[in-house]
Amino acid sequence: MYKRLDEAGTAVTITVDGRQIAARAGDTVAAALIAAGIAHCRTTPVSGAPRAPYCLMGVCFECLVTVDGIGSRQGCLVPVREGMAVETQVGKREAGR
């Protein structure tokens, strides 16, 4: 659904639920997910409904993901890094993750 305006930039590879995704240096996790066509990044703790990045500026908390083992990170505020492991967060966060 989304296309990059500019394909320039250093290639960075992250994993999303173990699958390798091509990103660019300077992407946020949320932008990388969107560019990779990933439709949702978590399900809600209350109803289990799927959620995707929305405001992209740290306000709406819809893009919560687990990043390198830490849950409930705001994907739109975390820059990608080579080898970063992103996981879809299903429902309530697990304490200690």
Added chain:
Amino acid sequence: MAADDYDVAVVGGGLVGVATAWGLAREGCRVVVLDEGDRAMRASRGNFALVWVQSKGLGLPEYAGWTIRSSNAWAGFAQTLKEETGLDVAFQRPGGFHLALSEKELEARANVLRRLHNQPGIVDYKTEILDRAQVAKMLPDIGSEVVGGSFCPLDGHVNSLRLFRTLHAAIKTRSVTYLPSHRVENITKEGGEFRLATEQGEIRAGKVALAAGNANMRLAPMVGLEAPMKPERGQIVVTERLRPFLNHPVVTLRQTDEGTVMIGDSKEESVDPAGLTIGVSATEAERAVRQFPLLANVNVVRTWSAIRVMTQDGFPIYDESETHPGAFTVCCHSGVTLAANHALTVAPMIARGALDKSLVAPFSARRFHVQAAG
């Protein structure tokens, strides 16, 4: 409004008031609840939601028995509310803990329990001191600093915001008249009935039950009673929703049925409900992380402060007026824990028009005048 429209006017629409009103309606009374508005200082919206037994009764052993009575009645109370309203208040009684972060804290805790149990007439409520290994069997996620704790199998908790909502739904179902924005300014007794002056006119009733929390201090003298209060502020920190990891409430920390973790047991003398002391929240959070290190990275989503309803000695006050027969006080700190008693035991006494001295005599405010009475 005709003079005989209400058998009982309950002053106060918080947990104590609505629990009492519901119990009165179940006895067939025509009840009106006179409440303040949405901006009222309301402990029912800010409390920690424990249905708690351990530690209760040091200095007044009958309070332990009174608390256990309510704790034992709670499951049936919750079930009846569910049948009447369809709402589940999520009452659980898995047993609860005090945790100690040093040998000194554990010894202090053991001393409190010894003093409590050594009182004449105390009911044994089976609280025991457990060492670290015993605690870890029931709370596997405790931190390395936890040296032990005390455990009482009677302790439990509830979703108290839902309890508040459920009781309001229940009084509505039972045709109790609920009048918000009716702060009671004055109470007189004329011609055998009580006249309650409110900001929106006069309400008349055959009896009056004062269940207005800290405001009972102002109201009780109007009907020949007294309620010496000592309000204090408490603060609570709330985390995001987490998968269940804590099967037992701890006195300062519990995981709600919805997954959030509530942290807090602070006491401050300030009665400014709008204020919040960040240092207090930080201390609460720091102790919580030492007790359960897996909380270290968890996000806090809310903090709040609320004013505790607190009598001067911390024990409940139940009284009936000698100068104004038909006027009662129902006043306590633990509006959640004692809700079952207020609904099922105290309300029927008020409906009958006399407190059962065998149950509540120790809780008369006359205890504040031991010298004068002697």
